Amino acid sequence: xxxxxxxxxxxxxxxxxxxxxxxxxxxxxxxxxxxxxxxxxxxxxxxxxxxxxxxxxxxxxxxxxxxxxxxxxxxxxxxxxxxxxxxxxxxxxxxxxxxxxxxxxxxxxxxxxxxxxxxxxxxxxxxxxxxxxxxxxxxxxxxxxxxxxxxxxxxxxxxxxxxxxxxxxxxxxxxxxxxxxxxxxxxxxxxxxxxxxxxxxxxxxxxxxxxxxxxxxxxxxxxxxxxxxxxxxxxxxxxxxxxxxxxxxxxxxxxxxxxxxxxxxxxxxxxxxxxxxxxxxxxxxxxxxxxxxxxxxxxxxxxxxxxxxxxxxxxxxxxxxxxxxxxxxxxxxxxxxxxxxxxxxxxxxxxxxxxxxxxxxxxxxxxxxxxxxxxxxxxxxxxxxxxxxxxxxxxxxxxxxxxxxxxxxxxxxxxxxxxxxxxxxxxxxxxxxxxxxxxxxxxxxxxxxxxxxxxxxxxxxxxxxxxxxxxxxxxxxxxxxxxxxxxxxxxxxxxxxxxxxxxxxxxxxxxxxxxxxxxxxxxxxxxxxxxxxxxxxxxxxxxxxxxxxxxxxxxxxxxxxxxxxxxxxxxxxxxxxxxxxxxxxxxxxxxxxxxxxxxxxxxxxxxxxxxxxxxxxxxxxxxxxxxxxxxxxxxxxxxxxxxxxxxxxxxxxxxxxxxxxxxxxxxxxxxxxxxxxxxxxxxxxxxxxxxxxxxxxxxxxxxxxxxxxxxxxxxxxxxxxxxxx
Amino acid sequence: xxxxxxxxxxxxxxxxxxxxxxxxxxxxxxxxxxxxxxxxxxxxxxxxxxxxxxxxxxxxxxxxxxxxxxxxxxxxx
Numbered sequence: 172x173x174x175x176x177x178x179x180x181x182x183x184x185x186x187x188x189x190x191x192x193x194x195x196x197x198x199x200x201x202x203x204x205x206x207x208x209x210x211x212x213x214x215x216x217x218x219x220x221x222x223x224x225x226x227x228x229x230x231x232x233x234x235x236x237x238x239x240x241x242x243x244x245x246x247x248x249x250x251x252x253x254x255x256x257x258x259x260x261x262x263x264x265x266x267x268x269x270x271x272x273x274x275x276x277x278x279x280x281x282x283x284x285x286x287x288x289x290x291x292x293x294x295x296x297x298x299x300x301x302x303x304x305x306x307x308x309x310x311x312x313x314x315x316x317x318x319x320x321x322x323x324x325x326x327x328x329x330x331x332x333x334x335x336x337x338x339x340x341x342x343x344x345x346x347x348x349x350x351x352x353x354x355x356x357x358x359x360x361x362x363x364x365x366x367x368x369x370x371x372x373x374x375x376x377x378x379x380x381x382x383x384x385x386x387x388x389x390x391x392x393x394x395x396x397x398x399x400x401x402x403x404x405x406x407x408x409x410x411x412x413x414x415x416x417x418x419x420x421x422x423x424x425x426x427x428x429x430x431x432x433x434x435x436x437x438x439x440x441x442x443x444x445x446x447x448x449x450x451x452x453x454x455x456x457x458x459x460x461x462x463x464x465x466x467x468x469x470x471x472x473x474x475x476x477x478x479x480x481x482x483x484x485x486x487x488x489x490x491x492x493x494x495x496x497x498x499x500x501x502x503x504x505x506x507x508x509x510x511x512x513x514x515x516x517x518x519x520x521x522x523x524x525x526x527x528x529x530x531x532x533x534x535x536x537x538x539x540x541x542x543x544x545x546x547x548x549x550x551x552x553x554x555x556x557x558x559x560x561x562x563x564x565x566x567x568x569x570x571x572x573x574x575x576x577x578x579x580x581x582x583x584x585x586x587x588x589x590x591x592x593x594x595x596x597x598x599x600x601x602x603x604x605x606x607x608x609x610x611x612x613x614x615x616x617x618x619x620x621x622x623x624x625x626x627x628x629x630x631x632x633x634x635x636x637x638x639x640x641x642x643x644x645x646x647x648x649x650x651x652x653x654x655x656x657x658x659x660x661x662x663x664x665x666x667x668x669x670x671x672x673x674x675x676x677x678x679x680x681x682x683x684x685x686x687x688x689x690x691x692x693x694x695x696x697x698x699x700x701x702x703x704x705x706x707x708x709x710x711x712x713x714x715x716x717x718x719x720x721x722x723x724x725x726x727x728x729x730x731x732x733x734x735x736x737x738x739x740x741x742x743x744x745x746x747x748x749x750x751x752x753x754x755x756x757x758x759x760x761x762x763x764x765x766x767x768x769x770x771x772x773x774x775x776x777x778x779x780x781x782x783x784x785x786x787x788x789x790x791x792x793x794x795x796x797x798x799x800x801x802x803x804x805x806x807x808x809x810x811x812x813x814x815x816x817x818x819x820x821x822x823x824x825x826x827x828x829x830x831x832x833x834x835x836x837x838x839x840x841x842x843x844x845x846x847x848x849x850x851x852x853x854x855x856x857x858x859x860x861x862x863x864x865x866x867x868x869x870x871x872x873x874x875x876x877x878x879x880x881x882x883x884x885x886x887x888x889x890x891x892x893x894x895x896x
Numbered sequence: 897x898x899x900x901x902x903x904x905x906x907x908x909x910x911x912x913x914x915x916x917x918x919x920x921x922x923x924x925x926x927x928x929x930x931x932x933x934x935x936x937x938x939x940x941x942x943x944x945x946x947x948x949x950x951x952x953x954x955x956x957x958x959x960x961x962x963x964x965x966x967x968x969x970x971x972x973x
Binding site for chain 1: 924934
């Protein structure tokens with residue numbers, strides 16, 4: 172391997188520049204990004220697709236530079252959306268991302284050959300770069316020693332070795348950029364065979380240069396891709412004279428085959444061969460036969476029986492912790508909003524503005540922010556587990572079961588997150604590569620019984636399900652409660668199986684995943700990412716919640732009701748306090764009340780009256796609002812909230828027949844409705860954000876509401892006939 | 897002797913001799929270092945396979961593993 176002189180460029184960093192982080196997934200790219208940018212980062216989706224775009228800023232030697240963290244890629248053969256973005260950005264043809272001036276080529280030292288494959292492709296694009304070797308501690312453990320200087324001589328770019336988990340890694344990188352600078356690598360260092368080189372040159376000259384807008388340095392890479400895949404189908408350029416291109420590609424492939432080269436594999440095999448040969452001088456490996464920690468852990472964690480059992484245990488611990496750890500914070504937030512509302516309410520003169528601020532905006536916002544602790548805790552767990560390398564194993568052990576029901580191994584964790592709240596669950600579906608699998612997971616995720624359904628279930632069960640022992644310590648109430656959770660899972664699995672048939676399937680993607688070595692995650696990176704998730708949740712969903720809260724407030728407050736003298740006399744006669752009664756009457760004849768009574772005929776078959784109807788309407792903002800709304804409607808003293816409401820529900824009678832208005836049938840019907848219906852605005856908002864279109868949230872709302880309606884109807888009829896008949 | 901990856905035992909060393917899957921899956925395997933001619937060690941075979949190729953540990957499901965034809969090199973243990 173001949174050494175080459177490195178053409179170092181240091182002047183690039185004297186002016187503001189755009190620096191891109193490029194590398195395989197799981198190489199510590201995000202950790203470096205977090206260390207370089209700290210909290211000066213912005214995470215959003217690329218427009219039109221659901222690939223995450225991360226950018227931030229960093230200061231090197233007094234100059235402010237932009238840092239972009241490109242999606243992790245194994246190659247530049249842009250088959251997947253995220254790889255395509257990396258490729259298009261690198262060649263400067265992606266409209267939504269700036270063309271990088273220089274690159275930090277992140278390479279996992281413990282898996283050098285695989286990482287150098289992408290590096291060698293990127294080098295063909297001739298962008299100035301610094302190669303950053305990460306995971307040197309794991310490489311050390313495995314007895315792999317890399318001579319950075321030797322590697323630098325082979326590839327013609329400066330190379331540094333860092334420990335991405337050390338707090339100093341940003342300092343190390345900045346220092347290297349200042350002292351060692353960057354260098355523009357030479358193309359085709361991997362010595363492609365003569366026939367392959369000739370084929371690339373011909374395709375470039377006879378077609379790419381004339382008929383495409385590709386910059387010169389990107390054309391060889393595009394030619395290699397076309398030769399390997401032989402199709403222009405997923406090309407993102409509008410090629411003219413496609414027919415001519417197809418003919419030329421076919422001819423070149425035939426020529427390659429005649430010269431003993433396999434067009435599909437030639438590039439990959441030759442790059443790997445060069446990487447293997449060139450590593451001889453720079454990499455030494457000790458032969459170690461003993462089992463590593465990763466081997467020992469994998470023997471247990473991916474075991475066919477023990478693996479799934481451990482996974483379920485991990486989840487149990489996770490959700491129990493989320494519930495118990497988040498509760499004090501949620502109580503605190505609840506208190507803060509109540510105090511703040513009371514403070515605002517008492518500081519402003521009574522009137523419309525006061526009511527809008529306190530009952531509309533502050534109450535609405537409080538309803539969202541209260542879930543923030545659960546969301547942050549959930550993401551702390553998820554990022555922590557991801558950082559350890561366990562998530563890949565969890566997906567692997569559950570893949571068999573998930574495939575059977577039409578999903579993918581990677582759907583497991585998001586679905587489980589849905590028990591806490593559908594929103595973080597939907598956000599967690601980003602780890603699913605295949606768009607169809609991801610979409611189905613998103614579409615069924617709201618069936619998982621989230622924590623907001625708990626209050627509704629609790630009230631209805633306590634009011635209408637008899638508290639009798641069934642077997643051992645199991646009570647009927649407990650069984651119904653468990654049954655509702657199980658019902659959610661069954662609905663999710665069933666819907667997935669149906670959707671699998673409906674959605675354009677394409678080929679199923681067989682599970683193939685790299686299992687990263689186990690390691691202790693970087694705590695600050697985990698914390699930064701979780702906080703960032705929390706921020707996204709509050710800002711994105713918060714905006715919409717505030718808007719709807721205002722609308723609901725308007726609907727429930729107008730037209731305003733002025734009690735007449737005879738109304739007041741009636742109230743006195745009935746022994747009711749006038750404030751409670753006025754608010755009930757206010758609700759009765761408000762737009763929301765009128766609407767509730769207007770939709771009553773539609774919900775009557777389900778056993779619901781207009782009061783529940785208003786509850787259904789308001790609980791669209793968030794499911795738990797249902798209990799609050801029923802409370803308001805029945806004007807119950809707040810101190811006896813639940814007991815009072817439960818008794819009121821039981822004692823509510825039909826004025827015409829004198830029979831109880833709500834029965835076990837009503838309760839079952841309502842619970843089934845809540846288990847299925849899409850009664851959550853925040854979820855719809857997040858689905859819109861994650862799918863980048865209103866189509867999917869609308870489809871979700873539509874099918875879940877229809878399904879909920881008919882299921883509740885059947886439940887009501889069935890319960891009336893068989894349980895009460 | 898060339899056999900599907902699914903028929904190998906834990907600890908067995910194999911050389912990848914033919915990727916008999918769709919070109920898309922072949923590409924994914926190759927990019928991860930599982931190229932024809934590469935040698936690897938079977939870490940786990942419980943229907944689904946874990947194959948260590950170089951420093952890369954690949955989790956491969958049964959249907960895909962059936963289409964990876966390998967040549968046992970020498971048996972460990």
